[in-house]
Amino acid sequence: MLARVSSTPSFKRLPRAVREQQMLDAAVKVFSRRGFHAASMDEIAEDAGISKPMVYAYLGTKEELFIACLHREAARMMLTIAGAADPDLPADQRLWRGLRAFFGFVGAHRDGWAVLYRQARGSPPFATELAAMRARLVEVVAGMFDHALRARGREIAATELEVVAYALVGAGESLADWLADHPEAEPERTATRMMNVAWLGAAQLLDGVTWRPPADD
Amino acid sequence: MLARVSSTPSFKRLPRAVREQQMLDAAVKVFSRRGFHAASMDEIAEDAGISKPMVYAYLGTKEELFIACLHREAARMMLTIAGAADPDLPADQRLWRGLRAFFGFVGAHRDGWAVLYRQARGSPPFATELAAMRARLVEVVAGMFDHALRARGREIAATELEVVAYALVGAGESLADWLADHPEAEPERTATRMMNVAWLGAAQLLDGVTWRPPADD
Amino acid sequence: MLARVSSTPSFKRLPRAVREQQMLDAAVKVFSRRGFHAASMDEIAEDAGISKPMVYAYLGTKEELFIACLHREAARMMLTIAGAADPDLPADQRLWRGLRAFFGFVGAHRDGWAVLYRQARGSPPFATELAAMRARLVEVVAGMFDHALRARGREIAATELEVVAYALVGAGESLADWLADHPEAEPERTATRMMNVAWLGAAQLLDGVTWRPPADD
Amino acid sequence: MLARVSSTPSFKRLPRAVREQQMLDAAVKVFSRRGFHAASMDEIAEDAGISKPMVYAYLGTKEELFIACLHREAARMMLTIAGAADPDLPADQRLWRGLRAFFGFVGAHRDGWAVLYRQARGSPPFATELAAMRARLVEVVAGMFDHALRARGREIAATELEVVAYALVGAGESLADWLADHPEAEPERTATRMMNVAWLGAAQLLDGVTWRPPADD
DNA sequence: TATGAATGAGGGTTCATTCAT
DNA sequence: TATGAATGAACCCTCATTCAT
CATH class of the missing domain: 1.10.357.10 (Tetracycline Repressor, domain 2)
Structure with missing residues (x-):
């Protein structure tokens, strides 16, 4: 059996407020780098270290996310x-x-x-x-x-x-x-x-x- | 959904320079109304009273078109x-x-x-x-x-x-x-x-x- | 987007049979209002005043839930x-x-x-x-x-x-x-x-x- | 160089009316087999022998397509x-x-x-x-x-x-x-x-x- | 028991772009 | 010259479902 050598301690479940800030940070970063339309929700989610559905669950639509930023x-x-x-x-x-x-x-x-x-x-x-x-x-x-x-x-x-x-x-x-x-x-x-x-x-x-x-x- | 309407009786065969100005007029109008990304080549072509391939033939890519504007x-x-x-x-x-x-x-x-x-x-x-x-x-x-x-x-x-x-x-x-x-x-x-x-x-x-x-x- | 509202003061710890009936009531209501596919487990859970995992724990899959109804x-x-x-x-x-x-x-x-x-x-x-x-x-x-x-x-x-x-x-x-x-x-x-x-x-x-x-x- | 032995004579460009009927045929077939929601536009398009965007261009939304059927x-x-x-x-x-x-x-x-x-x-x-x-x-x-x-x-x-x-x-x-x-x-x-x-x-x-x-x- | 947090997977839709006529 | 027909490729968004607490 392959041993799973995980270096990162498996990201924990963080409270909503924290995650929201992480997402906003990532969003601001990606939006500013790519521009609104060229930015993809995938990239934002990945950059925030979270899956896309969470972004939608917490901050809503791409447009709403931008406005939140x-x-x-x-x-x-x-x-x-x-x-x-x-x-x-x-x-x-x-x-x-x-x-x-x-x-x-x-x-x-x-x-x-x-x-x-x-x-x-x-x-x-x-x-x-x-x-x-x-x-x-x-x-x-x-x-x-x-x-x-x-x-x-x-x-x-x-x-x-x-x-x-x-x-x-x-x-x-x-x-x-x-x-x-x-x-x-x-x-x-x-x-x-x-x-x-x-x-x-x-x-x-x-x-x-x-x-x-x-x-x- | 593409509407099946017959277009205007057609002022066909205009010289290139004229057509190009028409297209640029339309493009400026649409870009300014919708923003770059929300603007669609379809709408621009339609507004210019011309088919899409013509736009590409004369002014190139959407990006190039915008820059031309x-x-x-x-x-x-x-x-x-x-x-x-x-x-x-x-x-x-x-x-x-x-x-x-x-x-x-x-x-x-x-x-x-x-x-x-x-x-x-x-x-x-x-x-x-x-x-x-x-x-x-x-x-x-x-x-x-x-x-x-x-x-x-x-x-x-x-x-x-x-x-x-x-x-x-x-x-x-x-x-x-x-x-x-x-x-x-x-x-x-x-x-x-x-x-x-x-x-x-x-x-x-x-x-x-x-x-x-x-x-x- | 998940609203951040605190739910009702909680009538917690009801016996299983009662909870199940509540869920079925909610499910029937939502299914009939929206249709099977348009109905979401989220809405059913919310309407039943219970969290989603409970629905799964008690009545199983969405399909099973519908059949139970x-x-x-x-x-x-x-x-x-x-x-x-x-x-x-x-x-x-x-x-x-x-x-x-x-x-x-x-x-x-x-x-x-x-x-x-x-x-x-x-x-x-x-x-x-x-x-x-x-x-x-x-x-x-x-x-x-x-x-x-x-x-x-x-x-x-x-x-x-x-x-x-x-x-x-x-x-x-x-x-x-x-x-x-x-x-x-x-x-x-x-x-x-x-x-x-x-x-x-x-x-x-x-x-x-x-x-x-x-x-x- | 690999010879491309194509038996089907490479489907031609058909007039709109014909394609629309093909699409409707496929849609009826797929909708009836799978049900509205389980049916995917992909399958319908494939079954009609055409790409998805054509379906959208001619018959519109999935819902509109169903109604057309x-x-x-x-x-x-x-x-x-x-x-x-x-x-x-x-x-x-x-x-x-x-x-x-x-x-x-x-x-x-x-x-x-x-x-x-x-x-x-x-x-x-x-x-x-x-x-x-x-x-x-x-x-x-x-x-x-x-x-x-x-x-x-x-x-x-x-x-x-x-x-x-x-x-x-x-x-x-x-x-x-x-x-x-x-x-x-x-x-x-x-x-x-x-x-x-x-x-x-x-x-x-x-x-x-x-x-x-x-x-x- | 009960739930907030989290995600894999998939589907609808759109669009720039290009053939073939 | 001019266009209807056609498509590959993405992207937004949603949802059923499951952990970890």
Whole structure:
């Protein structure tokens, strides 16, 4: 009889919560490596060290699984950012801390970022999910501006504010992409660069300086 | 299930160039509506009013077809932007015209934009293609800055410049997305908003003003 | 996807016989609602308020479970019918009582009937089971006729008798189906109708009247 | 080089209509042999001498395929029966011809009958389809009765008529099942037997004879 | 007794892609 | 040029069934 020399101690039965995290880890990894459609549930399951039916049992459909990834990564990110902001600091300090936390997160979770902000953008079912998350970010940024403006006795229409915030968030995402693609780049320096783009203009806006299109054009 | 309907009375035998444009039109439409993977060659062929083998004969693989779309749309966009910039104008005027052209293009080709900048981001095979195109844009923006800096006898390290340009391009893309999603928004106003974000800060940078992280942090 | 809800506070440790009946109740319900294949052991277990392994421990395989349902329902039905017939009554009275009992049973156990006579018919493994049960019914009906015929000094070949009985049973099943689908219908009236179909012809046959195909045809 | 001695002349590309019939033939065969769920699209495709995607392309989903079978078989059957009935004949002659045609059809298409009247009964999605077809049959039978009654200056309530017809149809189906299971049985004799069950009672009903439940019961 | 955890196996469905006409 | 016919290859998903506790 062939002796079965098993080196691995035969994986035990783990409680649901643990397995779910393992699955999400694997899913984020595979989704980010292959893209949503090219990723196969087989690969995810294998990578999680579990059989496919378990994935379905715990996290549902491939689409639902992807959304679960989205949510987990987004929640983590928002938590990181929220933890860094101190409402009592002056506006630029708050922005700086927020950005540092943001880029720090992206640098530490390049996979998660890829899932979150690259894959989700394309396909209709996720675009809305992503839009919702980005909206939260936009709101935070817009809120910061509004706060700073009021502190200076100034005010800007809500839509206007939102659009500016939208642009800044976009700039941030873009740099985050850049960061995710440059493994050697330091998150903190990236944050500084972003401040140079965002704050210098913002400070002007806060002081009431605006740019207007040339009249004759 | 294939419906057994007789197709349109047939405008047969068009010259190749025309057919190819029809196909690309259809492809852009379908890709933008469904996303790359959810789009089926069947739907594209049908929408182009042509049979599937023709699509393969003229434009090749689904992937190649998508890339063909990318190229056509990118070329159109670059052409539009390039046509708007006059190298003799002052920096802010050039930026303003470029942005106006850019948002005008996006407003007029929302489908194309969606294919170009949303779908392509996710899946590895296209990400590189897209990156190349964006690099060209970044280069243009960075070039503008460099030009303006030199005119003022100043200089910034190339990487630094690139990163800032990257951020601005990101902000622009973000607003373009916003524009693509708000059919009622006016491209020109969006361009103005973008100027307020980009130029006010940029002008500072051009004047040598920089933001630095607090020392004690 | 498995919902993570805590189940009912648990009426644990019931004696086996009780549990088995609960399971059979649930099984009959689910089988009749979904059909054999569409029914899942999960749903049955949940509906019985018990975990799946218990179902397997007590009633075995899905197929065995279905057969157990068949048997229980058939036994109940035969018991009901047998309890209604009094061998000393004249033939039409016996038939009438039997039918009344039969339709009464169907009306009271529409689920069970559905399992018994609708699901089982289709799939090979159960068709034989069902055939056996129906054979018992046919035999009873044929027996009644034979008895009545002999009482009149007449006789019919066994096969002939069986076929006629078979037809009558089919008519009964058909009306039972009709009854199962019309919740407002009264079992007793259905039985009367069945008598009008069955007995009027039967009485003729008992009296030696037969129908013959036209010679020239 | 191995010569490829192919005896079959390599199946040609057949027009859609032909292939569809081949597929339906195969489907009816497999469905009747295995039952709906146990039947696999693979087996059907193979049996039809074609690849699976063609089945999907032409006839759609497994469910749709089954329904297509139902419809084809039902249409054939109704055509056969309708072709046999001559409205000018007396009632019993019409019934006789109809039944002979019916049992003849079942005898000649045992597979089709099995699909039609056995499989469909169980699962919800098909039960309705089947019910509709059976309703047409019931209507025909009821119509015949109504016609004969009016010819005798008599009348019965529509529901009453329908229920009786329902029972007769059930009896017919039951004998058809019996016939399908007894390969050696002759359809014509079965039809004669059915007449003995159906007509003798029916004739009584037509003459106004009815059975009533005993008053004291 | 009772159950959460786990899986092998298989089926339906879709799609990009290519012949043969 | 143009297309209907045809397919190989995957992939998602489900389910009956069994351990290990």
